[in-house]
Amino acid sequence: xxxxxxNTQNKPVWCPGCGNFGILMAVKQAxxxxxxxxKETVVVNGIGxxxxxxxxxxxxxxxxIHGRILPVAMGLRLANHKLKVVCIGGDGDGYGxxxxxxxxxMRRNLDVTYIVCNNQIYGLTTGQTSPTSEKGxxxxxxxxxxxEPPVNPIxxxxxxxxxxxxxxxxxxxxxxxxxxxxxxxHKGFSLIDVFQPCVTFNHKNTYEWFxxxxxxxxxxxPKDRDAAVAKASETDKLPIGIFYREEKPTYEDEIEQISRxxxxxxxxxxxxxxxxLDELS
Amino acid sequence: xIGGKAGYGIMVTGMIFSKSCVRxxxxxxxxVEYPSLIRGGHNTYHVRVEEDEIHSHIELIDILVALNKETxxxxxxxxxxxxxxxxxxxxxxINEGDVRKDIRMYDIPLLEIAKEHGNELMMNTVALGATxxxxxxxxxxxxxxxxxxxxxxxxxxxxSNIESARDGYNNARANYNNxxxxxxxxxxxxGMILLTGNDAIAMGAIRAGCRFYSAYPMTPASSxxxxxxxxxxxxxxxxxxxxxEISAIHTAIGASFAGARAMTATSGGGFCLMSEGxxxxxxxxxxxxxxxxxxxxxxxxxxxxxxxxDLRFAMHASQGExxxxxxxxxxxxxxxxxxxxxxxxxxxxxxxxIVMSDKHLSESHKSSEKNRxxxxxxxxxxxxxxxxxxxxxxxxxxxxxxxxPRALPGQEGTVFRTxxxxxxxxxxxxxxxxxxxxxxxxxxRKTESIISEIPDPSVYGPEDADITLIAWGxxxxxxxxxxxxxxxxxxxANFIHITHILPFKAExxxxxxESAKKTLIVEQNHDLQLGGIIMQYTGVCxxxxxxxxxxxxxxxxxxxxxxxxxxxx
Numbered sequence: 001x002x003x004x005x006x007n008t009q010n011k012p013v014w015c016p017g018c019g020n021f022g023i024l025m026a027v028k029q030a031x032x033x034x035x036x037x038x039k040e041t042v043v044v045n046g047i048g049x050x051x052x053x054x055x056x057x058x059x060x061x062x063x064x065i066h067g068r069i070l071p072v073a074m075g076l077r078l079a080n081h082k083l084k085v086v087c088i089g090g091d092g093d094g095y096g097x098x099x100x101x102x103x104x105x106m107r108r109n110l111d112v113t114y115i116v117c118n119n120q121i122y123g124l125t126t127g128q129t130s131p132t133s134e135k136g137x138x139x140x141x142x143x144x145x146x147x148e149p150p151v152n153p154i155x156x157x158x159x160x161x162x163x164x165x166x167x168x169x170x171x172x173x174x175x176x177x178x179x180x181x182x183x184x185x186h187k188g189f190s191l192i193d194v195f196q197p198c199v200t201f202n203h204k205n206t207y208e209w210f211x212x213x214x215x216x217x218x219x220x221x222p223k224d225r226d227a228a229v230a231k232a233s234e235t236d237k238l239p240i241g242i243f244y245r246e247e248k249p250t251y252e253d254e255i256e257q258i259s260r261x262x263x264x265x266x267x268x269x270x271x272x273x274x275x276x277l278d279e280l281s
Numbered sequence: 282x283i284g285g286k287a288g289y290g291i292m293v294t295g296m297i298f299s300k301s302c303v304r305x306x307x308x309x310x311x312x313v314e315y316p317s318l319i320r321g322g323h324n325t326y327h328v329r330v331e332e333d334e335i336h337s338h339i340e341l342i343d344i345l346v347a348l349n350k351e352t353x354x355x356x357x358x359x360x361x362x363x364x365x366x367x368x369x370x371x372x373x374x375i376n377e378g379d380v381r382k383d384i385r386m387y388d389i390p391l392l393e394i395a396k397e398h399g400n401e402l403m404m405n406t407v408a409l410g411a412t413x414x415x416x417x418x419x420x421x422x423x424x425x426x427x428x429x430x431x432x433x434x435x436x437x438x439x440x441s442n443i444e445s446a447r448d449g450y451n452n453a454r455a456n457y458n459n460x461x462x463x464x465x466x467x468x469x470x471x472g473m474i475l476l477t478g479n480d481a482i483a484m485g486a487i488r489a490g491c492r493f494y495s496a497y498p499m500t501p502a503s504s505x506x507x508x509x510x511x512x513x514x515x516x517x518x519x520x521x522x523x524x525x526e527i528s529a530i531h532t533a534i535g536a537s538f539a540g541a542r543a544m545t546a547t548s549g550g551g552f553c554l555m556s557e558g559x560x561x562x563x564x565x566x567x568x569x570x571x572x573x574x575x576x577x578x579x580x581x582x583x584x585x586x587x588x589x590x591d592l593r594f595a596m597h598a599s600q601g602e603x604x605x606x607x608x609x610x611x612x613x614x615x616x617x618x619x620x621x622x623x624x625x626x627x628x629x630x631x632x633x634x635i636v637m638s639d640k641h642l643s644e645s646h647k648s649s650e651k652n653r654x655x656x657x658x659x660x661x662x663x664x665x666x667x668x669x670x671x672x673x674x675x676x677x678x679x680x681x682x683x684x685x686p687r688a689l690p691g692q693e694g695t696v697f698r699t700x701x702x703x704x705x706x707x708x709x710x711x712x713x714x715x716x717x718x719x720x721x722x723x724x725x726r727k728t729e730s731i732i733s734e735i736p737d738p739s740v741y742g743p744e745d746a747d748i749t750l751i752a753w754g755x756x757x758x759x760x761x762x763x764x765x766x767x768x769x770x771x772x773x774a775n776f777i778h779i780t781h782i783l784p785f786k787a788e789x790x791x792x793x794x795e796s797a798k799k800t801l802i803v804e805q806n807h808d809l810q811l812g813g814i815i816m817q818y819t820g821v822c823x824x825x826x827x828x829x830x831x832x833x834x835x836x837x838x839x840x841x842x843x844x845x846x847x848x849x850x
Contacts, residue, residue, distance in 0.1 A: 009709070010709065038696050039690070039691060039692060039693050039694075039695075039696060040690075040691060042690050043698075044535075047701070051702075052710075054698045054700070055698065055700075055709065055710055058696065059696060060690035060691075060696055060697065060698065061697075061698025061699065061700075061708070062535070062538055062565070062698070062699055062700075063698070063699065063700040063701055063702065064531060064534075064561060064701060065557055065558075065560075065561050065701045067527075068527065068528075068531040068557075068558070068561070071523065071527070071528040071529075071530075071531030071532045071534075071535065072531050072532070072534060072535035072538070073535060074521075074528075074532050074535060075493065075495070075531065075532040075533060075534060075535020075536035075537070075538070075539065075543070076535040076536070076538060076539045076690070077535075078493065078519050078521070078532075078535075078536055078541075079492075079493055079519075079535070079536035079537075079539035079540060079541035079543070080539040080540065080541075080689075080690065080691060082691060083539065083690055083691060100524050100525060100527075100528075101524065101527075101528055104523075104524040104528070255519060256514060257492075257513060257514065257517045257518065257519050258519065263492050263493065263517075263519055263536070263539075263541045264539055264540035264541055264689065264691070266492065266517060268490025268492060268542060268660060269490065269660055271487055271488050271489075271490060271516070273484065273487075273488060273654060273655060275515065276484055276487065276512070277474055277651050277654055277655075280474035280475055280476045280480065281303070281304070281472070281473065281474045281475075281651065
């Protein structure tokens with residue numbers, strides 16, 4: 001497959017310069033490289049500027065509502081674990097309204113890839129503070145400066161049991177592509193948090209700002225949990241790359257009812273009731 | 282009735298008594314009342330036993346098993362003439378004048394016998410044995426039920442309980458010489474079972490091929506979760522307790538989108554959280570079955586008590602307009618068949634279907650015949666297309682009946698996307714006014730087809746009656762029992778029971794009501810929600826009402842009294 005094979009009839013309508021263009025490019029390149037079959041792949045979106053991916057990628061798609069990407073993805077996987085389920089959402093969606101599901105999906109080690117387009121701002125609602133906005137950040141909802149410190153998604157993922165944790169940058173497409181490929185090939189929950197400049201509403205965390213702040217993880221052993229925690233805690237310079245990777249049975253592996261074949265391939269006709277009725281007599 | 286503090290095994294004891302009666306071919310209806318506590322508080326389990334089928338408990342008590350003084354004080358006035366109280370004078374002090382003289386007092390050393398067998402909690406089992414002696418019932422049947430119910434707790438538990446029951450039985454026999462006025466005699470085996478509404482809902486789902494169940498615990502829906510989980514391996518159902526009800530409904534939607542028959546269940550509070558998911562299922566046209574087991578609100582309200590005040594909520598939950606089916610079974614048989622039917626309607630019309638129960642139906646046991654649950658059931662998956670040869674797949678194709686072809690991810694040639702935004706026939710987002718109107722019409726058009734397969738309300742009693750009772754859901758039982766009282770006095774009453782609320786069979790209901798002489802509606806809510814719906818759809822205003830929002834199920838004699846009052850006007 002080639003990246004353009006995943007193109008749809010729609011031209012992306014994000015703001016010129018939006019980080020989503022880079023992420024979309026990296027996603028399609030990663031899909032092509034990982035040879036994802038259109039018919040076996042489902043892109044699940046939430047709400048936010050990132051909610052359009054399913055309109056721009058030619059696979060099956062399900063756009064859920066705000067914050068509910070991961071529950072829908074869980075249902076999809078448990079009903080048919082032959083499907084490749086790729087979740088793409090925003091920071092408000094995943095780390096704000098959907099935070100509860102985020103933590104639980106990770107502790108279950110649900111076998112999905114979750115790409116978070118983290119622009120540290122609410123873009124689609126025209127510029128309010130986000131869970132990842134920095135302290136002091138001025139937005140329409142925090143005109144006097146945000147008094148809340150940001151969520152640290154990487155540290156949170158480490159604490160919650162995610163088995164693949166990476167961070168990329170929308171301005172480094174080939175590097176991001178490779179991270180996504182690693183995530184897609186990982187068996188278990190893979191989080192790829194992506195720094196994404198919002199050229200319209202976030203005038204602080206710009207391409208220039210990130211270029212100055214970011215560095216690529218080298219000489220880091222992703223098996224080393226303590227080192228991952230230390231790297232996740234850095235704030236002066238921000239590392240991108242794979243923080244942590246661990247092999248563990250997935251959620252789906254643990255479910256006996258789907259060990260032979262997916263739920264959707266099982267015959268549901270003519271269910272016998274005798275045993276159930278006997279229990280009640 | 283057996284009563285005592287929470288933590289004293291009141292529920293298990295009552296259920297064992299009910300089951301012992303059913304195994305002897307007797308009919309049972311039982312009702313539990315308990316506060317939202319794990320220890321302490323006042324719990325009761327009221328079992329009504331008859332030779333013929335019964336549909337409700339009644340207020341009266343022939344035998345009161347009192348594990349504490351509170352039980353005597355609270356319920357002695359309801360003990361029938363020459364009824365019995367079983368108690369233990371070492372635990373419950375009853376003084377001269379505390380109870381009426383005609384009541385037979387059976388002082389049994391419940392605690393002492395229980396302690397002899399190693400656990401004072403078995404007081405209730407001792408009392409069970411004593412009860413069986415007093416009504417002269419077959420102790421062997423009780424022992425059989427105890428054995429089955431405790432088998433997973435090991436031989437020792439089974440044996441000590443059987444011994445406790447036996448000693449209770451022998452003690453009552455030896456000291457009270459079979460002098461109680463009423464007896465229970467086992468009759469022939471009619472192939473009977475004992476089940477709750479929630480058992481029936483879960484069984485209906487399993488019968489329908491439900492293979493995915495996600496839920497968050499909430500009384501009185503939790504026992505559906507327990508039932509599904511207990512049978513997850515034998516019936517191949519993937520059962521998941523999610524982090525909240527929001528996740529429960531969205532997980533079920535994901536599973537259904539992938540092609541599994543999926544259900545979730547909750548009570549009003551959880552349904553609040555599910556409202557957004559309800560709308561998502563509607564816009565994405567994903568089949569979904571929700572069991573809504575009501576309890577008394579608002580908010581946490583009376584967490585373990587019954588009410589029917591969520592009908593309007595279920596009808597209008599979630600923003601926007603979309604078709605939904607709401608069904609309200611009145612008893613365990615309907616809970617089973619309507620839940621099974623819900624899955625076909627959900628898939629055939631690609632809509633959310635809500636099956637409404639309440640604490641009374643969900644948690645009360647009723648005896649029934651096994652063969653009523655061996656139904657013919659044809660799975661109808663609706664417009665599910667395994668392949669598509671007509672160009673780009675149109676998941677939301679405009680059709681006459683509003684139902685579009687549905688394909689499942691994994692299929693070749695039907696790649697599509699769906700969205701919580703409005704979209705066109707292909708699933709591409711579209712905000713054009715023309716598309717919006719066409720899509721809204723398409724979805725809402727489904728109602729016309731659905732209504733053609735909704736049956737008319739059930740009518741019980743003679744066609745020509747002096748008074749017509751109207752009810753929905755679980756109040757059916759009390760109404761049917763009240764009609765028996767009225768019949769004894771040769772009062773002509775009939776009863777319209779509305780099991781299908783949405784879509785509403787307006788024409789049929791209007792005709793029925795227009796020919797009625799006097800009408801009385803019975804509901805477990807203040808606002809007479811069904812009454813309002815009837816008026817909205819038919820223009821008919823029901824004459825009189827019995828609105829009960831005590832948190833306790835309306836009793837047959839209350840309906841009887843009200844009916845007499847209406848007739849006397």
